[in-house]
Amino acid sequence: MNRSAEVICVGTELLLGEVLNSNAQFLGQELARLGIPHFHQTVVGDNPTRIKRAIAMACQRANLLIFTGGLGPTPDDLTTETLADFFQAPLIEHPEILEDIARKFAQRNHDPSPSNDKQALLPESAAILPNPIGSAPGMIWQPRPELTVLTFPGVPKEFHLMWQETAVPYLLDHGWVTAQIYNRVLRFWGIPESTLADKVAPLLSLTNPTVAPYASRGQARLRISTRTSSADIAHQVIAPVEQQIRQLCGLHCYGADEDTLESVVGDLLKQKGQTLAVAESCTGGGLGQRLTRISGSSDYFLGGVISYANSVKQGLLKVDPEVLNQHGAVSAIVAEQMATGVRSQLHSTWGISITGIAGPKGGTPTKPVGLVYIGLAGPDGTQSFECIISPLRGRDWVRHMSASSALDFLRRQLLA
Amino acid sequence: MNRSAEVICVGTELLLGEVLNSNAQFLGQELARLGIPHFHQTVVGDNPTRIKRAIAMACQRANLLIFTGGLGPTPDDLTTETLADFFQAPLIEHPEILEDIARKFAQRNHDPSPSNDKQALLPESAAILPNPIGSAPGMIWQPRPELTVLTFPGVPKEFHLMWQETAVPYLLDHGWVTAQIYNRVLRFWGIPESTLADKVAPLLSLTNPTVAPYASRGQARLRISTRTSSADIAHQVIAPVEQQIRQLCGLHCYGADEDTLESVVGDLLKQKGQTLAVAESCTGGGLGQRLTRISGSSDYFLGGVISYANSVKQGLLKVDPEVLNQHGAVSAIVAEQMATGVRSQLHSTWGISITGIAGPKGGTPTKPVGLVYIGLAGPDGTQSFECIISPLRGRDWVRHMSASSALDFLRRQLLA
Numbered sequence: 023m024n025r026s027a028e029v030i031c032v033g034t035e036l037l038l039g040e041v042l043n044s045n046a047q048f049l050g051q052e053l054a055r056l057g058i059p060h061f062h063q064t065v066v067g068d069n070p071t072r073i074k075r076a077i078a079m080a081c082q083r084a085n086l087l088i089f090t091g092g093l094g095p096t097p098d099d100l101t102t103e104t105l106a107d108f109f110q111a112p113l114i115e116h117p118e119i120l121e122d123i124a125r126k127f128a129q130r131n132h133d134p135s136p137s138n139d140k141q142a143l144l145p146e147s148a149a150i151l152p153n154p155i156g157s158a159p160g161m162i163w164q165p166r167p168e169l170t171v172l173t174f175p176g177v178p179k180e181f182h183l184m185w186q187e188t189a190v191p192y193l194l195d196h197g198w199v200t201a202q203i204y205n206r207v208l209r210f211w212g213i214p215e216s217t218l219a220d221k222v223a224p225l226l227s228l229t230n231p232t233v234a235p236y237a238s239r240g241q242a243r244l245r246i247s248t249r250t251s252s253a254d255i256a257h258q259v260i261a262p263v264e265q266q267i268r269q270l271c272g273l274h275c276y277g278a279d280e281d282t283l284e285s286v287v288g289d290l291l292k293q294k295g296q297t298l299a300v301a302e303s304c305t306g307g308g309l310g311q312r313l314t315r316i317s318g319s320s321d322y323f324l325g326g327v328i329s330y331a332n333s334v335k336q337g338l339l340k341v342d343p344e345v346l347n348q349h350g351a352v353s354a355i356v357a358e359q360m361a362t363g364v365r366s367q368l369h370s371t372w373g374i375s376i377t378g379i380a381g382p383k384g385g386t387p388t389k390p391v392g393l394v395y396i397g398l399a400g401p402d403g404t405q406s407f408e409c410i411i412s413p414l415r416g417r418d419w420v421r422h423m424s425a426s427s428a429l430d431f432l433r434r435q436l437l438a
Numbered sequence: 439m440n441r442s443a444e445v446i447c448v449g450t451e452l453l454l455g456e457v458l459n460s461n462a463q464f465l466g467q468e469l470a471r472l473g474i475p476h477f478h479q480t481v482v483g484d485n486p487t488r489i490k491r492a493i494a495m496a497c498q499r500a501n502l503l504i505f506t507g508g509l510g511p512t513p514d515d516l517t518t519e520t521l522a523d524f525f526q527a528p529l530i531e532h533p534e535i536l537e538d539i540a541r542k543f544a545q546r547n548h549d550p551s552p553s554n555d556k557q558a559l560l561p562e563s564a565a566i567l568p569n570p571i572g573s574a575p576g577m578i579w580q581p582r583p584e585l586t587v588l589t590f591p592g593v594p595k596e597f598h599l600m601w602q603e604t605a606v607p608y609l610l611d612h613g614w615v616t617a618q619i620y621n622r623v624l625r626f627w628g629i630p631e632s633t634l635a636d637k638v639a640p641l642l643s644l645t646n647p648t649v650a651p652y653a654s655r656g657q658a659r660l661r662i663s664t665r666t667s668s669a670d671i672a673h674q675v676i677a678p679v680e681q682q683i684r685q686l687c688g689l690h691c692y693g694a695d696e697d698t699l700e701s702v703v704g705d706l707l708k709q710k711g712q713t714l715a716v717a718e719s720c721t722g723g724g725l726g727q728r729l730t731r732i733s734g735s736s737d738y739f740l741g742g743v744i745s746y747a748n749s750v751k752q753g754l755l756k757v758d759p760e761v762l763n764q765h766g767a768v769s770a771i772v773a774e775q776m777a778t779g780v781r782s783q784l785h786s787t788w789g790i791s792i793t794g795i796a797g798p799k800g801g802t803p804t805k806p807v808g809l810v811y812i813g814l815a816g817p818d819g820t821q822s823f824e825c826i827i828s829p830l831r832g833r834d835w836v837r838h839m840s841a842s843s844a845l846d847f848l849r850r851q852l853l854a
Contacts, residue, residue, distance in 0.1 A: 035652060037476055038621075039466025040661075043459060046481065050455025060453055061488055065462065065479035072477055079495070095632045096651055097642065127630075129808075129828050135632040155830040177654075179831060300723075300744065306730025307716075307723025310744040314722025317799055317833055325746035327754070328716065328726040334741040334784055338754060368750055383733055417733055 025198065026059040028084035030076050032092035032101050033176055034067040044178055045090040052185065056199045057249070058086065068098040070107070077108050085169050086198065091176035093158035095137040101173055102143060102161070109165035111145035119150065123157045151188050156180040162192055170196075204256035206246045208267055209281055211430045213274040215242040221270050231259050233267070240423055273434060283429035284312045290436040291322035296371035298432070300326035301339055301364035303351060303377040304394065309425040324368045329360060339363030352377050354395050354406040361397030362404050372435075373399040376428050380420045381413050394424045396431055407431065441614065442475040444500035446492050448508035448517050449592055450483040460594055461506045468601065472609060473618040473665055474502065484514040486523070493524050501585050502614065507592035509574035511553040517589055518559060518577070525581035527561035535566065539573045567604050572596040578608055586612075620672030622662045624683055625697055627846045629690040631658040637686055647675050649683070656839055689850055699845040700728045706852040707738035712787035714848070716742035717755055717780035719767065719793040720810065725841040740784045745776060755779030768793050768805050770822040773813030777822070781815040788851075789815040792844050796836045797829050810840045812847055823847065 029049050035041045046063050053060040062083065066076045073092075080087050092101030106113050119142035120134075127134045134157070144150065144161050151160035151172065158175040165171060172189055174181040193199055210218055215237040219226065222244065225233045231248040244267060248259045268275050277286045291298055300309050307328045313319055327338045332351055335341040341359040349355050357375050365373025378394025385391035391413035397406040411423045445465050451457045462479050469476040478499065482492045489508075496503050508517030522529050535558035536550075543550045550573070560566065560577050567576035567588065574591040581587060588605055590597040609615055626634055631653040635642065638660065641649045647664040660683060664675040684691050693702045707714055716725050723744045729735055743754045748767055751757040757775040765771050773791050781789025794810025801807035807829035813822040827839045 034650075036462075037466050037479065038470045038619075039463040039468070041654075042463045046452075047455045047458045050453050052455070054454045061483055061485070062492075063453065063481035067477055069477070076478075094653075096635050098650060126828065126830070129826065129830075130630075131826060132630050132633065135630075135636045137632050137635055155828070179835075302723065302726075304730075305727065306735075306739075307718065307726025307742070307744065308730075310718075310723025310746070311721065311727045311837075314720075314724075314746060314796075314837075315834065317797065319722075320746055323722070323746055325744040325750040326723070327743055328723065328741040330726070330730060330736060330739055330741035331784075338743070338783065367754065368747075380730075381733070418731065421727075421730075 024059070025086065026061060026084045027053055027086040027088055028080040029060065029063040029088050029090075030073075030080060031063070031065045031090050031176075032068065032073060033065075034069075034098070036065045036091070037067050041176070045174075045176065045181055048178070048182065048185075049088060049090075052190075055203045055205075056190070056193060057201050057203065058193070058198055060084075068092060068100055070100055070104045073100060073104045074108050077105065081169060087169070087171045089171070089173040090181055091174075093141065093160060093173060093175045095135070095141055095157065097137075099140075102145070103140075105163070105165070105171060105173070106145040109145065111147065111165060113143040114146050115139075116142050116144060116150060119144075119159055122152075122159070126155075126157055151184055153180050154183050154187065160184055162189075201249055201251050203247055203249045204253060204260065206260045206264060207279055208244045208246070208264065208271075208275055209277050210242040210244075210271065210274045211276050211283060211426065211433075213242055213271070218242045218244065218271070218274070222267055225263060225266065228263065231263055233263060240419075240426065273437060276430070276433060282312075283426055283433065285316055287429050287433050287436065288313065288316050288319055288322060290433065291371075294371075294436070297322050297324050298372045298374065299324045299364045299368035299370040301360040301373065301375040301397075302326065302328050303330060303335070303360070303375075304380040305376050305421050305425050306330055308421055309374070309376060309428055312425055312429070324370050326368065327364055335360060338367065340367070350389065352379055352389050352393060352395060354397075354408065357395035357397030357406045358399070358404045359397075361399035361406070365399040371401065372432060373397075374428050374432055375399075376424050378409070378411075378420070378424055380417045380424075382417060385413070392420050394420070394427070396424070396428045398428075398431055398435060400435065440475070441502065442477060442500045443469055443502040443504055444496040445469075445476065445479040445504050445506075446489075446496060447479070447481045447506050447592075448484065448489060449481075450485075450514070452481045452507070453483050457592075461590075461592065461597055464594070464598065464601075465504060465506070468606075470619050470621075472606070472615045474609070474614055476500075484508060484516055486516055486520045489516060489520045490524050493521065497585060503585070503587045505587070505589040506597055507590075509557065509576065509589060509591045511551065511557055511573070513553075515556075518561070519556075521579070521581070521587060521589070522561040525561065527563065527581060529559040530562050531555075532558050532560060532566060535560075535575055538568075538575070542573055567600055569596050570599050570603065576600055578605075617665050617667045619663055619665045620669060620676065622676050622680060623695055624660045624662070624680065624691050625693045626658040626660070626687065626690045627692050627699060627842065627849075629658055629687070634658045634660065634687070634690075638683055641679060641682065644679065647679055649679065656835075656842065689853060692846065692849060698728075699842055699849065701732055703845050703849050703852065704729070704732055704735055704738060706849065707787075710787075710852070713738050713740050714788045714790065715740045715780045715784035715786035717776040717789065717791040717813075718742065718744050719746060719751070719776070719791075720796040721792050721837050721841050722746055724837050725790070725792060725844055728841055728845070740786050742784065743780055751776060751779075754783065756783070766805065768795055768809060768811060770811050770813075770824065773811035773822045774815070774820045775813075777813030777815035778820050787817065788848060789813075790844050790848055791815075792840050794825070794827075794836070794840055796833045796840075798833060801829070808836050810836070810843070812840070812844045814844075814847055814851060816851065
């Protein structure tokens with residue numbers, strides 16, 4: 023049988039639609055990247071008979087079975103024991119798992135409960151697939167020749183770490199991977215996907231690397247891909263095309279791969295030895311929250327004021343009550359006074375402000391939901407601009423786009 | 439055979455992880471709501487042999503097969519013809535589908551291409567399942583007695599409309615819906631899933647309603663479920679068990695269903711006519727961001743100070759520089775002064791503060807990553823508590839758990 027993988031996701035919560043099965047997508051992407059063929063995904067509930075039938079089917083068509091879910095401490099977590107039962111292997115208790123669980127609980131000032139004990143049971147001859155952050159370990163098991171079983175908890179963060187830290191190295195070591203797909207993703211702000219696609223049109227018909235546009239969360243992206251045996255070769259194929267794209271798109275391209283608007287802004291501030299403070303109304307702290315997701319952001323981010331109520335705009339940010347009265351909180355001049363105020367109160371190089379109508383209520387004919395003003399105070403004075411964000415995608419969307427637009431405004435100033 | 443449904447999602451793009459399979463979640467929720475049992479979901483690529491094997495398997499275990507995907511105009515869209523081939527039914531061309539497609543293309547100033555012709559083919563005896571917005575219709579087909587097949591395009595927006603407008607009325611009319619599943623989800627803070635499971639252990643073996651624990655984002659939950667013919671009966675079955683759980687768990691249970699810690703705190707503040715201000719260090723605005731996700735939070739949330747730098751703690755929050763020097767920013771007394779400071783600066787009923795080490799850097803032996811102090815200033819004075827959050831799940835996790843713990847601290851005070 024040619025090598026191929028099959029994905030089995032266990033959990034009644036998946037069948038009930040309570041949980042979105044992002045694990046199946048993650049595995050699809052990873053198996054594609056590693057070049058491991060994969061033709062079926064199955065979702066089955068917490069039922070031993072049906073789990074066994076799924077195992078029986080999967081062994082007939084694949085030789086790498088990847089399970090997610092059903093490793094928890096409760097009686098409806100059945101993956102490990104059902105696999106052991108199916109392959110008629112006894113379950114063996116691993117004291118090192120019990121110790122690991124006890125240590126993790128101790129860090130949170132809790133005691134493990136007796137129900138955690140079953141998480142220390144693995145079929146004879148199975149190896150522990152360590153879980154660096156959660157209580158449930160997985161396993162790597164060859165229940166019979168030419169068949170490998172991997173199990174993972176359903177919690178995506180735990181699963182992803184275990185996949186990257188242990189499963190991928192295992193698959194590389196055991197001949198599952200010959201060539202990989204290497205991707206470079208370029209990220210854009212301020213240009214819609216269709217305009218971007220037109221701008222780089224000739225590159226979209228390349229075959230190696232391929233270039234494909236896509237969009238997500240309001241950002242257009244271009245993915246440059248090649249399938250090859252080493253990262254060095256991939257880089258040689260991808261780098262010249264990346265450079266062409268950057269020349270075509272200029273400042274619209276803000277970064278690549280893991281870059282975010284906040285990380286790019288942070289790097290620029292750090293390079294210049296400058297500092298930033300924020301004054302947030304409709305985003306309620308979301309801009310500060312994004313800036314401080316980055317460890318080390320204290321090098322350039324001082325803090326700010328969440329001026330949700332007008333009294334806070336006046337009291338802490340020194341916005342003129344007359345101006346508030348005359349122009350309303352959602353106005354260019356208030357945005358400018360907020361930015362100036364926070365810059366002067368916090369003694370930062372830059373002050374950036376956001377005031378707008380996030381909705382769904384609070385809009386008027388002249389100031390509709392989605393109207394946002396962004397202010398920026400810096401060494402050369404204060405300016406503002408108006409954003410009109412589609413209200414159709416909801417309050418979170420308006421807030422997210424406001425914070426992103428504010429970051430991009432500052433980024434372009436820092437590069438000017 | 440008892441009535442049950444099975445979901446088959448067709449598309450190589452799903453196996454490659456290019457598309458998140460939200461259709462499977464939608465169907466899971468809908469089938470659960472309608473009380474149509476559903477034990478398997480399968481994802482299979484655009485391959486006729488594998489699609490046929492999936493059909494063969496599914497007919498053995500279910501009598502309502504629901505397909506999504508593979509109805510488009512391109513050669514790799516194979517669902518309809520493969521179903522016809524499997525059940526040996528001839529394909530019949532439906533002129534009304536061709537007319538409908540031509541009309542929709544005309545609205546967009548395009549002509550249909552010859553490849554659209556295949557979308558007008560349905561197996562003999564199949565009924566059209568109209569697509570109000572896209573070119574691909576689905577079908578409702580009984581290829582043999584006691585077996586119903588529904589097909590839908592993979593585009594979620596088209597699929598959802600077709601499901602609601604045609605499939606659900608069909609299922610109601612044809613006796614598929616007799617009883618529905620009613621769920622009540624109780625939400626907990628301050629108790630791990632395993633401890634919760636032990637506390638309510640006797641209830642976990644109930645059969646009507648069933649009680650199942652699960653956890654997500656640090657929160658334990660209990661799902662109470664019953665399958666019955668009316669919401670009233672469901673309530674009668676669920677309410678006494680809910681009450682038992684609430685008695686066993688006390689204040690650990692913070693809400694049910696769509697409640698969040700921030701919505702529960704918001705409701706309590708609104709009821710009391712009280713206001714809140716926040717002083718955030720390591721969360722950088724994340725607590726304010728969560729509180730203001732709720733439309734109408736301006737009724738009780740005034741704003742706050744993001745005091746990331748010590749200069750801001752001193753300047754805007756009036757934290758004593760001596761105290762900062764002596765105890766460090768991450769200390770109970772600084773948390774208390776931050777809470778007191780923000781309450782007095784913003785004239786709010788409550789001031790809540792967070793100061794901690796989110797990591798991954800910045801920890802010391804005496805003040806490790808994950809150490810967080812939360813302060814709460816209120817009408818009866820100021821208090822603080824220390825949280826030790828596992829640093830293993832990363833910076834975002836420490837920040838999320840800090841904000842949640844702060845909200846829970848305030849919630850318990852508001853209920854005291």
